Structure formats: C-alpha cells, structure tokens
Amino acid sequence: MKKALIAMSGGVDSSVASLLIKEKGYDCAGITMKLYDDIDSDKTNTCCSADDIADARAVCNKLSIPYYVFNFKDSFNEQVISRFIKAYENGSTPNPCIDCNRYIKFDRLMRRMEELSMDYVVTGHYARIDYDGNTGRYILKKALDDTKDQSYVLYSLTQYQLKHTLFPLGELNKTEVRKIAEKNDFINAKKHDSQDICFVPNGKYAEFIESYTGKKYESGDFVDKDGNILGEHKGIIRYTIGQRKGLGLALPAPMYVCEKDLENNKVILGYNDDLFTKELYADEINLITCDRITQPLKVKAKVRYNQKEQPATVEQIDDNTIHVVFDEPQRAICKGQAVVLYDGDIVVGGGTIL
Numbered sequence: 001m002k003k004a005l006i007a008m009s010g011g012v013d014s015s016v017a018s019l020l021i022k023e024k025g026y027d028c029a030g031i032t033m034k035l036y037d038d039i040d041s042d043k044t045n046t047c048c049s050a051d052d053i054a055d056a057r058a059v060c061n062k063l064s065i066p067y068y069v070f071n072f073k074d075s076f077n078e079q080v081i082s083r084f085i086k087a088y089e090n091g092s093t094p095n096p097c098i099d100c101n102r103y104i105k106f107d108r109l110m111r112r113m114e115e116l117s118m119d120y121v122v123t124g125h126y127a128r129i130d131y132d133g134n135t136g137r138y139i140l141k142k143a144l145d146d147t148k149d150q151s152y153v154l155y156s157l158t159q160y161q162l163k164h165t166l167f168p169l170g171e172l173n174k175t176e177v178r179k180i181a182e183k184n185d186f187i188n189a190k191k192h193d194s195q196d197i198c199f200v201p202n203g204k205y206a207e208f209i210e211s212y213t214g215k216k217y218e219s220g221d222f223v224d225k226d227g228n229i230l231g232e233h234k235g236i237i238r239y240t241i242g243q244r245k246g247l248g249l250a251l252p253a254p255m256y257v258c259e260k261d262l263e264n265n266k267v268i269l270g271y272n273d274d275l276f277t278k279e280l281y282a283d284e285i286n287l288i289t290c291d292r293i294t295q296p297l298k299v300k301a302k303v304r305y306n307q308k309e310q311p312a313t314v315e316q317i318d319d320n321t322i323h324v325v326f327d328e329p330q331r332a333i334c335k336g337q338a339v340v341l342y343d344g345d346i347v348v349g350g351g352t353i354l
Contacts, residue, residue: 003027003118004166007105008059008067010052012188013124013169015059016177019184020168021122022063029118030060030067033104035076036199055188062186072108079103081199085209088237091260092336095153095305096197102156110161120166127151128170129162132289138162140288142345145173152305155340155350156286206238220265222249225258225274233267236260242275242332256332276329282339282351283321289348292316299341299348301326303333309342322351 004026008014022028032053053069060067080099087094105123113121126143127150138159143149157165169177181189200208210216217235224230231249233239239247243257247269258270280303287293293316300309301324311327324339333353340350 001027004120004122005113005118006030006122008032008056010055012181012191015186016180017122017124017168028065030065032056032069034069034071058187075108087336091262093240093334094336097153098338101153106161120164122166124169125150125167126169127154127167140347143170148174151347152340155347222269223266225270239267241334275332278329279325280333281323281354283354285320285322285351287349301339301341303339304337314341
C-alpha cells in the first residue's frame with residue numbers, strides 16, 4: 001500500500017484532499033507544519049495558528065488517520081521570512097508563497113516524507129500533475145477550475161518532486177470541494193480561505209518588517225523622472241512598483257511608483273504610461289517541460305498571480321537566466337516577483353524577475 005503524507009493547514013482544501021486520498025486506498029498521515037509563532041491579531045485569514053491545528057486534528061480524527069505537527073520554524077524563518085525582508089530591503093517585491101512551496105513544502109516536507117519511508121506528499125493546491133510518456137517527464141498543469149488555479153506558485157517543482165506529489169483537487173472546483181466537506185461534516189467546511197501572507201495577517205508588511213528587524217527605515221525624497229523633488233517618503237520598503245495610493249502627496253495628476261533608487265534612498269514617480277515595458281530578465285529559473293530552452297520559444301507568460309497569461313517569446317541566456325519579450329507592453333513588472341511560462345495549460349517553467 002502506498003503511503004501519503006498530507007500537508008494540512010486546517011483549511012477546507014487540505015481537509016478534502018486528505019479524504020480523497022484516503023478513499024483511494026492510501027495509507028495516510030496528516031501533518032501541520034508549525035512555521036511561525038502565533039501573531040496577536042485577527043487570525044481569520046491566516047493558516048497554521050493554534051485554531052488551525054485544532055481543526056486539522058479534528059479532521060484527522062474523523063478520518064481515523066494519525067496526525068502530527070512538525071516544527072519547521074527555523075527553516076521558515078531562514079528561507080521565507082528572511083528572504084521576504086531582504087527582498088524589500090533590496091527594492092524587490094517578493095512572493096513568499098513561492099518560497100514557502102520551494103523551500104518548505106516541497107523540500108523540507110519531502111525530506112521528512114523520505115525519512116518516514118512514505119511515497120507521496122499531498123497538498124490541497126489546485127493544480128494537476130501528469131506524466132508525458134513521449135518525453136519521459138512529469139508535467140505540471142493548471143487546475144480545471146481556472147478561478148482557483150495555483151500553478152503559478154508551483155513552477156519551482158522539480159521532476160523528483162512532481163513524481164512524489166499528489167494534488168487531489170486539481171480536477172475539482174471550489175464549490176464541489178465545500179460540498180464534499182459539508183457532506184462529511186468537516187468542522188471547517190465553511191471556513192474562509194486564507195488571503196493574506198500567513199505571517200503578516202493584517203497585511204501591513206512594512207510594520208511587520210520594522211517590528212521583526214528592529215530597524216527604522218529612513219525617510220527620503222519622492223522625485224519625478226527628471227529628479228525634481230515632489231515630497232517625502234516614509235521608508236523605501238513601503239512602496240511597490242505601480243503603487244498610486246498611500247503616497248501622501250497632493251499632485252496635479254495621478255502618479256505611480258516607477259522605480260526605487262536604493263543608493264540615494266529615493267522613490268521615483270511617473271505616470272501610468274511610464275509603467276509599461278515589453279521585456280524582462282529572470283534568474284533562479286526552473287524548467288519543467290525540458291532541461292533547457294535551446295531556441296526562442298513562443299509561450300504565454302504571467303508576471304503576477306492574478307494576471308491573465310500574455311503572449312511572449314522566451315530565450316534562455318545561460319544556465320540560470322531567461323529573457324522574456326512580450327508581444328504587447330505589460331504594466332508594472334516588479335523585480336522579485338515570478339514570471340511563469342505556459343504552453344496552453346502546461347507550465348513550461350519560470351523564474352524570479354530581475
């Protein structure tokens with residue numbers, strides 16, 4: 001009998017995933033990863049709090065499968081929180097969910113799977129995994145429910161990880177998942193989905209960074225593209241490319257954050273048209289459908305989670321860098337976010353925008 005280690009956040013998705021895998025005859029164990037200390041705040045949009053652990057344990061008890069809590073706080077601090085803070089300090093806009101998937105769920109957790117002599121890691125992600133017999137490669141595909149598809153944050157999965165991962169919800173939509181939970185009287189059947197960054201439950205990431213590091217990030221100048229001073233900013237970590245609200249300036253026309261000059265502690269503002277560009281470079285690449293892109297490849301690409309994929313051409317520059325040129329200019333491409341490449345519903349790969 002194949003053995004499955006099920007990552008359970010306490011939410012409805014991972015709970016239904018555990019039920020579906022058990023019904024398929026797998027020998028299952030549920031686990032919750034303890035990633036950070038509970039934050040005193042509204043926890044309705046987080047995951048892995050004490051309440052979430054209680055919900056996950058209740059579901060495992062109902063399914064009569066063992067349940068464990070693994071302490072991965074040190075790894076999470078090093079690989080996710082520290083990267084998140086350094087990215088903002090370096091003028092980037094990070095996506096900590098991608099780092100969590102890459103370094104925690106599908107690295108640390110998969111190593112724990114091996115230590116326990118189990119066969120698969122199971123999560124409640126909305127995505128699909130197939131095997132391509134022609135190429136001998138595992139492939140990652142978008143979920144059937146396009147509104148819930150999470151393939152964007154999973155592009156870093158390796159061939160080994162894809163071989164040892166199961167996504168039971170990939171063929172379902174959210175309504176079906178909730179109905180399954182209600183039918184089985186799961187305690188979390190009507191629980192809200194987590195929305196915010198789990199360790200910043202109030203969404204105030206700059207306050208979190210200052211509290212966590214003990215640093216105070218110095219104010220500086222807002223300037224236009226000609227260097228004219230427009231006002232004073234409150235610390236460069238508080239601003240992201242494309243931002244218009246919250247600048248605290250009275251301007252004759254709407255202006256947006258276009259660049260951040262870290263060396264001179266300046267935030268450069270421009271107009272909407274200044275936010276559009278046709279190309280980007282990305283490193284830390286992971287390719288799924290091939291080992292290397294050997295010639296210019298037509299793809300569709302997206303530079304943020306909620307964006308619709310856009311036609312583009314990608315070339316691989318070296319072992320760890322790709323160059324993406326879009327057919328049409330894209331708005332507010334942010335350094336530090338991921339660019340993910342698609343061929344239809346198949347993920348070709350992706351990387352971190354430079």
